[in-house]
Amino acid sequence: MLSPIMMIRKYLPVMMACLLSMPALAQEGQSLGDLARKIRDQKEANQRLPAPGPVATPPVVAADAKIKPDLHPDFINDLHAADRYEAAIRELALQEKFEALDQIANEARSTRATFPGSFWKIHLIYAALKEPAGGMQASEADWTQQLGHLQHWKEQKPDSITARVALAWFYNSYGWKARGTGYADSVTQEGWGLLEERAHMARKILEEASTLPAKCPEWFLAMLAVARSEGWESAETNALFEKAAAFDSDYYYYHRTQADSLLPKWGGEEGDVAKFAWTIADRIGGKKGDLMYYQIGSFLNCACDNDRQLNQLSWPRLKQGYAALVELYGTSIFHLNKMAYMASMAGDDDYAKGLFTQIGDNWDKDTWREHDYFIYAKARVEGAPLRRAFAQAQENSRTPEGHLFDETLMASLKKNYQGKLMECMKTTPNYELPMVGLLMRLAQDGSVRQVVMAPFNAPADCFRPQLEKASFPAPPRDDYWVVANMEVKK
DSSP states (O other): OOOOOHHHHHHHHHHHHTTTTTTTGTTTSSOOHHHHHHHHHHHHHHHOOSSSOOOOOOOOOTEEEEEEEESOOOOOTTTTTTHHHHHHHHHHHHHHHHHHHHHHHHHHHHTEEEEETTTEHHHHHHHHHOOTTTOOOOOOOHHHHHHHHHHHHHOOOTTTTTHHHHHHHHHHHHHHHHOOSSSSOOOOHHHHHHHHHHHHHHHHHHHTTTTSSSOOHHHHHHHHHHHHTOOOHHHHHHHHHHHHHOTTOTTHHHHHHHHHHGGGGGGGOHHHHHHHHHHHHHOHHHHHHHHHHHHHHHHOOOTTTOGGGGGGGGGGHHHHHHHHHHHHHHHHHOOOOOHHHHHHHHHHHHHHHHHHHHTTTOOOHHSSSHHHHHHHHHHHHHHHHHHHHHHHHHHHSSSHHHHHHHHHHHHHHHHHHHHHHHHHHHOTTOOOOOOOEEEEEEEESEEEEEEEEETTTTTTTHHHHHHOOOOOOOOOOEEEHHHHHHHHOO
């Protein structure tokens, strides 16, 4: 017959799996970024496999079809708040209600209005107007239809800065529609030609708009987009960015765009983004500087190809920036997702756990890309304290005093609690494992501070309260974690 210690060691792997039963634990050695790429690669591979038979083609639905337009959406709790606002703005454009659009934009611009979470209204207005519903996946007919409405607006309201900047934004986006989003070697000559032609048109419209009395912060952002489309030299782009930042240092979209241009995929070097973010944050200073640091980090860090070690950004300063965001603008479900992702990447499990609790199942696709990735990260974070406790129990068991204590504890459990366990087992008639696992934290006097039972269908409601009242032999020290397996006799 196995000794108590041999029994623990024999069933330790089984009970460990039960104690920590959560998705993808076998992949614990992988980073979140590695897992994200693995999930994407697997889905792409699945998409390349031949279909097992005829598959019905789903109907094409406009992106806005399921998004109810709303000029006053709930940014705190609704992940689709920005989509709803943009849908409402886009609907006004499609109906050619240009007077209303100018009024909304002028008010947003003059009051510097933001939604909770620091979403600038004026930026969301242009986000709705620079491309049709569905974005790059929208049909050519949708693109030409929206182009026609924007041209009518410019013709009817020649002094409207909003109409001109929106039209310029649209032409630049329309150029990228023609180019496509693939690598450069996959772009056709026609695609390159149309990008060049439409970006040039966007630049011309912006230059004309610069002569109007009214000024708009989005003018600079649109011109920065044109600079990328036209392939400006870095010195020219940097000069434009400095002018933009001088125009409005709070309009963080400039800084995010400039940081993005420093990524290796655009020719930057590793560490450029981190250096830029720190320099800009220090230049601005105070809470606004910390907030800018967070805005850059939250924009660039997602479950995508830019996620290597948070792009070398400082996690403590990202947290500091998020605290500034909450204080100055309030938070939103979107930013909760962003922070949970970055906390997971940084390995700050305790901080991430609180964020995941607030998020619940309200996960953001733009942040996580895949639901599997969100579920894995959430489960890994929520199980972290348990893994640490189990690892500590293992370490305790390896010491000479720990080995002796295990023998003493098992003898006490068998003498005083084996019968009570078997009584409780009557409440789980379908239980099949030969053991019930216990992970306990004991006080110096042997009293029980915490009990975790495994597996999930063990009679915890019956047996755990009895253990919580137990008094065992004194462990080697206070706050002592120990693991034990109790035999189930059929």
